[in-house]
Amino acid sequence: MVDNLPFLLNGFAMTLGYAAGALVFAMLLGGLLGTVDYAVHLWPVRWAIRGFVGLFRNTPFIVQLYIWFFGLPYAGVQLSAPVAGILGLGLYGASYVTEIVRASLASVGREQEEAGLSLGLGHRDVIARVVWPQAFAGMVPGLTNEAVALIKNTSMLGFITITELTLRTQQAISSTFASLPLYLTAGAMYLIVNVLLTLLARRLEKTLARGGRGSALNLGSRTEVPVHV
Amino acid sequence: MSDSSGHGSAEVVLDVRNMEMSVGGTTILIDVSFQLERGRTISVVGPSGSGKSTLLRCLNRLERISSGSVLLGGVHTDALPAPALRSRIGLVSQKFALFGHLDALANVTLGLRRTRHLSKPAADEQAREWLNRVGLAGLEKRRPHELSGGQQQRVAIARAAALEPDVLLLDEVTSALDPELVEEVENVVLGLARSGTSLVVVTHEIPFAAKVADIMLMMEAGQVVETGPPQDVLASSRPRSQRFFARHLRGWGDSITSVGSAG
Numbered sequence: 001m002v003d004n005l006p007f008l009l010n011g012f013a014m015t016l017g018y019a020a021g022a023l024v025f026a027m028l029l030g031g032l033l034g035t036v037d038y039a040v041h042l043w044p045v046r047w048a049i050r051g052f053v054g055l056f057r058n059t060p061f062i063v064q065l066y067i068w069f070f071g072l073p074y075a076g077v078q079l080s081a082p083v084a085g086i087l088g089l090g091l092y093g094a095s096y097v098t099e100i101v102r103a104s105l106a107s108v109g110r111e112q113e114e115a116g117l118s119l120g121l122g123h124r125d126v127i128a129r130v131v132w133p134q135a136f137a138g139m140v141p142g143l144t145n146e147a148v149a150l151i152k153n154t155s156m157l158g159f160i161t162i163t164e165l166t167l168r169t170q171q172a173i174s175s176t177f178a179s180l181p182l183y184l185t186a187g188a189m190y191l192i193v194n195v196l197l198t199l200l201a202r203r204l205e206k207t208l209a210r211g212g213r214g215s216a217l218n219l220g221s222r223t224e225v226p227v228h229v
Numbered sequence: 230m231s232d233s234s235g236h237g238s239a240e241v242v243l244d245v246r247n248m249e250m251s252v253g254g255t256t257i258l259i260d261v262s263f264q265l266e267r268g269r270t271i272s273v274v275g276p277s278g279s280g281k282s283t284l285l286r287c288l289n290r291l292e293r294i295s296s297g298s299v300l301l302g303g304v305h306t307d308a309l310p311a312p313a314l315r316s317r318i319g320l321v322s323q324k325f326a327l328f329g330h331l332d333a334l335a336n337v338t339l340g341l342r343r344t345r346h347l348s349k350p351a352a353d354e355q356a357r358e359w360l361n362r363v364g365l366a367g368l369e370k371r372r373p374h375e376l377s378g379g380q381q382q383r384v385a386i387a388r389a390a391a392l393e394p395d396v397l398l399l400d401e402v403t404s405a406l407d408p409e410l411v412e413e414v415e416n417v418v419l420g421l422a423r424s425g426t427s428l429v430v431v432t433h434e435i436p437f438a439a440k441v442a443d444i445m446l447m448m449e450a451g452q453v454v455e456t457g458p459p460q461d462v463l464a465s466s467r468p469r470s471q472r473f474f475a476r477h478l479r480g481w482g483d484s485i486t487s488v489g490s491a492g
């Protein structure tokens with residue numbers, strides 16, 4: 001068991017690396033697509049994004065992963081396992097992130113957008129300086145769920161020969177037969193990362209809810225100053 | 230209600246000519262024309278759904294007009310890009326929509342920095358001055374949820390007025406407020422009118438509409454049906470106008486006639 005620990009930790013590091021890479025990819029792509037979906041009112045753009053989201057959210061991740069790695073060679077495109085892994089996880093995650101971002105931006109409301117526009121701000125300025133900052137706090141819980149799901153989904157990368165934690169565990173079991181202790185150890189590793197991640201997200205959420213810049217709450221005293229325009 | 234005598238020349242700042250607006254076959258504004266002289270105030274009254282908000286939204290180009298033209302300082306605005314137009318014809322709406330993530334000061338500076346391209350110190354200074362003018366000195370660091378409705382609306386007015394637009398449009402800026410907060414906001418609007426800001430004020434408060442404006446404009450079903458000095462419009466012999474004013478002035482007794490003629 002203890003002899004196998006470095007072996008598992010090696011897989012764990014691999015898991016973290018793939019998760020981090022795919023997470024960045026998913027957040028960037030999903031953030032971009034969600035913003036475009038919210039801000040651009042052109043039906044071809046909207047249809048393309050809705051199509052992407054619909055396709056990737058409604059098919060199993062493992063099928064998508066197999067297509068990237070085992071399916072594409074059939075069409076003459078051979079992706080390496082790391083590329084297929086990051087791409088597969090990233091696109092799958094991005095489809096969820098897109099929807100979270102779009103919905104959060106929309107929840108800020110038309111009035112806010114119009115208030116920005118009527119000051120003479122450009123549309124991009126309004127999205128970047130009025131809508132996004134107010135939408136972000138609302139995205140955190142959904143994005144955290146997505147990050148947790150993505151980290152768990154890395155366990156399927158073993159199916160395309162990536163030696164992540166779950167595959168390493170199975171390899172260790174096949175030589176030691178200590179299935180229960182090894183699976184429990186692997187489970188604990190996933191658990192630790194995801195719990196840490198969730199706690200971190202909670203703190204971020206609280207900070208954002210407080211306003212982020214420590215504004216002094218002073219609801220009690222309402223200083224009335226005479227009006228002299 | 231800027232003094233009528235003091236102005237030498239009467240430069241027309243806003244000239245609306247035969248403006249029409251329709252959405253999906255429904256005509257919402259029909260042949261709307263009026264002129265606003267620089268430094269003067271027009272109040273717009275009329276029943277709910279008569280097109281008052283739509284009129285202001287068209288002037289601010291949040292809605293597109295279907296025909297007619299809007300001239301700003303004698304120049305057609307068609308060629309002006311929307312952001313440029315909007316920074317010259319400001320709009321404050323009933324739902325003040327302060328930016329929730331920004332404090333009062335930053336709400337005012339955002340427009341100054343992004344559309345007037347002021348440096349941060351210059352924008353801060355100008356914003357402070359405007360918050361002071363609307364009676365909010367000392368509350369610069371408050372976030373919108375830490376302000377009363379009346380204070381929020383005053384920040385919204387300062388935010389739009391700070392850009393020193395040629396014309397400022399105010400759409401029922403008091404109707405979302407508790408009754409006891411209405412006056413503080415009306416005073417700010419009166420102050421703006423007196424200090425020579427060109428205003429178009431939509432309001433349901435007829436006494437205020439009469440008090441603040443040089444010209445009162447009444448709308449009905451998308452059309453301008455009355456226009457003139459407030460006391461004349463209030464004294465209109467048109468039965469529908471009379472009924473409208475009677476409904477809206479219930480409880481005000483005769484005080485309104487004195488308000489009207491004082492202007």
Ligand SMILES: Nc1ncnc2c1ncn2[C@@H]1O[C@H](COP(=O)(O)OP(=O)(O)OP(=O)(O)O)[C@@H](O)[C@H]1O
Nearest residue numbers: 252255257275276277278279280281282283284401
């Ligand atoms: N985008 C739109 N699409 C369709 N109809 C609209 C649109 N905007 C406004 N209307 C209609 O146009 C008419 C005028 O609306 P508007 O909001 O301008 O009236 P209003 O005079 O401001 O009313 P209120 O006093 O209640 O604010 C209404 O009948 C409304 O239903």
Ligand SMILES: [Mg+2]
Nearest residue numbers: 281282283401
């Ligand atoms: Mg209205």
